[in-house]
Amino acid sequence: MSQSAATALVSLQQVSMQFDGHPVLHAIDLDIAAGKTVAIIGESGCGKTVLLKLLIGLLRPSVGRVLFDGRVLVDLPERELIQQRLRFGFLFQAGALFDSLSVYDNIAFGLRAQKRPETDIRDIVAQRLREVGLSSQVLNKYPAELSGGMKKRVALARALALDPEVMLYDEPTTGLDPIMTDVINELIRQTRDSRAITSVVVTHEMRTVNKCADRVVMLYPLSRLGVGEHQILFDGTPEELRQCPEPRVRQFVQGEARERLQELARQEAP
Amino acid sequence: MITQGKPVVRSLGQIVSNVLDGFGDMTLFSLEVLRGVMRGAGRDTFLMVGQFVGVSSVPVVAITGLFIGMVLAVQAFGQFAVLGLKTQLSSIINISVVRELGPVLAATMLAGRVGGAIAAELASMRITDQVDALACLGVNPVQYLSAPRFLACVLLIPLLTIFANFMGVMGGALICIHVYHVDAYHYWQNTNGQVTNWDLITGLIKPVCFGAAIALISCYEGLHSRPGATGVGQAANRAFVVSFMVVLILDFFLALLLSRLRLHLWPDHPDRFV
Numbered sequence: 085m086s087q088s089a090a091t092a093l094v095s096l097q098q099v100s101m102q103f104d105g106h107p108v109l110h111a112i113d114l115d116i117a118a119g120k121t122v123a124i125i126g127e128s129g130c131g132k133t134v135l136l137k138l139l140i141g142l143l144r145p146s147v148g149r150v151l152f153d154g155r156v157l158v159d160l161p162e163r164e165l166i167q168q169r170l171r172f173g174f175l176f177q178a179g180a181l182f183d184s185l186s187v188y189d190n191i192a193f194g195l196r197a198q199k200r201p202e203t204d205i206r207d208i209v210a211q212r213l214r215e216v217g218l219s220s221q222v223l224n225k226y227p228a229e230l231s232g233g234m235k236k237r238v239a240l241a242r243a244l245a246l247d248p249e250v251m252l253y254d255e256p257t258t259g260l261d262p263i264m265t266d267v268i269n270e271l272i273r274q275t276r277d278s279r280a281i282t283s284v285v286v287t288h289e290m291r292t293v294n295k296c297a298d299r300v301v302m303l304y305p306l307s308r309l310g311v312g313e314h315q316i317l318f319d320g321t322p323e324e325l326r327q328c329p330e331p332r333v334r335q336f337v338q339g340e341a342r343e344r345l346q347e348l349a350r351q352e353a354p
Numbered sequence: 355m356i357t358q359g360k361p362v363v364r365s366l367g368q369i370v371s372n373v374l375d376g377f378g379d380m381t382l383f384s385l386e387v388l389r390g391v392m393r394g395a396g397r398d399t400f401l402m403v404g405q406f407v408g409v410s411s412v413p414v415v416a417i418t419g420l421f422i423g424m425v426l427a428v429q430a431f432g433q434f435a436v437l438g439l440k441t442q443l444s445s446i447i448n449i450s451v452v453r454e455l456g457p458v459l460a461a462t463m464l465a466g467r468v469g470g471a472i473a474a475e476l477a478s479m480r481i482t483d484q485v486d487a488l489a490c491l492g493v494n495p496v497q498y499l500s501a502p503r504f505l506a507c508v509l510l511i512p513l514l515t516i517f518a519n520f521m522g523v524m525g526g527a528l529i530c531i532h533v534y535h536v537d538a539y540h541y542w543q544n545t546n547g548q549v550t551n552w553d554l555i556t557g558l559i560k561p562v563c564f565g566a567a568i569a570l571i572s573c574y575e576g577l578h579s580r581p582g583a584t585g586v587g588q589a590a591n592r593a594f595v596v597s598f599m600v601v602l603i604l605d606f607f608l609a610l611l612l613s614r615l616r617l618h619l620w621p622d623h624p625d626r627f628v
Contacts, residue, residue, distance in 0.1 A: 137486070140490060142486050142489060142490075162494065166492050166493075166494070167492075169489065169490060169492065170491075170492045172490060173490075174486075174487070174490040176483040176486070176487060177483070178482060178483065180482060180483035180484050180486065180487040181484075181487075182484055182487070183478075183479075183484070184402070193491055194491035194492055196398075197491055197492045197493050198492060242491075243490075246491075246492075
């Protein structure tokens with residue numbers, strides 16, 4: 085084990101992942117230190133969300149291992165796995181709020197599963213709701229009655245209710261207007277600053293990267309990689325990302341299609 | 355995946371491998387659900403699930419039962435009337451309803467109504483990451499979601515079957531007594547003489563097994579659905595089709611097993627020729 089792996093809170097070691105024979109991640113080595121905010125960027129389909137689910141043990145890697153606090157999560161007995169997972173908070177892309185439960189019950193869900201007293205739960209729900217800038221008027225509403233931004237904030241409140249040590253954000257600003265995008269970015273930053281929390285943010289948004297990240301890792305789709313190339317195309321600070329000379333990184337950062345349209349058309353052609 | 359041998363052998367091998375794989379997967383899933391039941395997983399949702407499985411299914415089951423009995427009466431009356439055995443109609447109608455048609459047709463209706471809905475609901479939860487969210491919040495999703503649905507089906511489908519049987523008996527009596535003017539006293543006397551406690555008990559053992567099968571298959575299909583709206587539709591469809599086939603197969607083997615058991619317990623019973 086390398087020294088960085090030894091000090092890392094989360095560590096991926098030679099991790100590969102495939103679904104039905106279709107490879108998504110290949111030989112990924114990544115160490116995430118405690119207290120840092122790491123942004124994972126890359127084109128759609130490059131395996132960012134899969135990587136996030138590997139970190140929390142929702143998926144078992146096809147090859148390699150994922151360590152959290154020095155232990156392989158997916159090999160733990162069920163009871164212990166659940167305890168370790170509670171050290172994570174996960175903000176899903178579409179919120180993943182439970183449709184049949186009210187906002188209050190959604191935020192309280194994890195606390196009730198831990199059999200916390202209802203008086204404590206009420207206080208924690210109210211506090212988390214304030215932290216994400218929502219009023220108590222939404223408590224009795226159901227997810228279907230909320231806007232996209234409100235759903236994300238309720239989902240963030242739910243993820244933070246159990247005071248996680250690691251927050252995982254899966255495209256937290258996708259589908260939101262610019263103002264709400266900035267609200268969510270601010271909340272990610274506030275969460276990072278107000279508690280000693282490690283964050284991994286999967287995003288396409290360069291504003292999120294610039295505002296929240298200490299470190300940026302860029303993944304590239306396996307299908308477009310050259311022979312012998314590593315899937316992690318960039319690993320550095322946001323400042324270094326802006327100055328990176330690698331054309332594919334620059335193309336992504338600047339959001340330019342360039343020859344990609346013709347390339348996609350060629351792929352689609354019979 | 356099998357990659358060696360001739361193509362035909364390889365395909366056959368792959369099919370056998372997939373079937374065995376499916377059986378193994380389903381067995382592990384069923385054991386996980388049973389563990390959840392033992393632990394009382396998802397008990398906070400049991401009333402809600404029970405309301406959907408039980409109370410909301412009453413009209414469907416009532417109509418199914420009623421019309422089974424009425425149709426049986428209409429079909430059988432002509433044959434029995436020719437032989438002058440109109441008062442014997444009750445035995446054929448009520449034994450058919452209580453032993454076979456009530457449990458099987460109620461289970462078929464419930465496989466569609468309850469099984470399809472369970473699969474679609476769980477599949478929607480899966481594709482919108484709600485199942486993963488449960489895991490992240492310290493809950494075993496398979497146990498939490500499947501255990502209350504399993505319990506509700508195992509406990510309430512037999513009750514619904516009793517109701518379907520009752521409605522079937524009433525439907526048959528309604529047609530025979532009020533439409534074909536069969537003597538009511540003899541009609542019920544014959545029922546009393548022919549429909550035994552054993553028929554009632556077997557009519558209750560079957561729906562317990564059907565309920566367990568419907569719940570396990572529907573939860574499995576829902577929690578293993580493919581992504582997208584198509585995946586949800588396919589999960590609901592497969593839940594119904596597989597449940598329906600399993601109900602019929604189970605019915606055959608249970609009928610065989612229970613008649614053997616009856617012969618074992620009462621060797622002189624007329625069912626000895628089965």
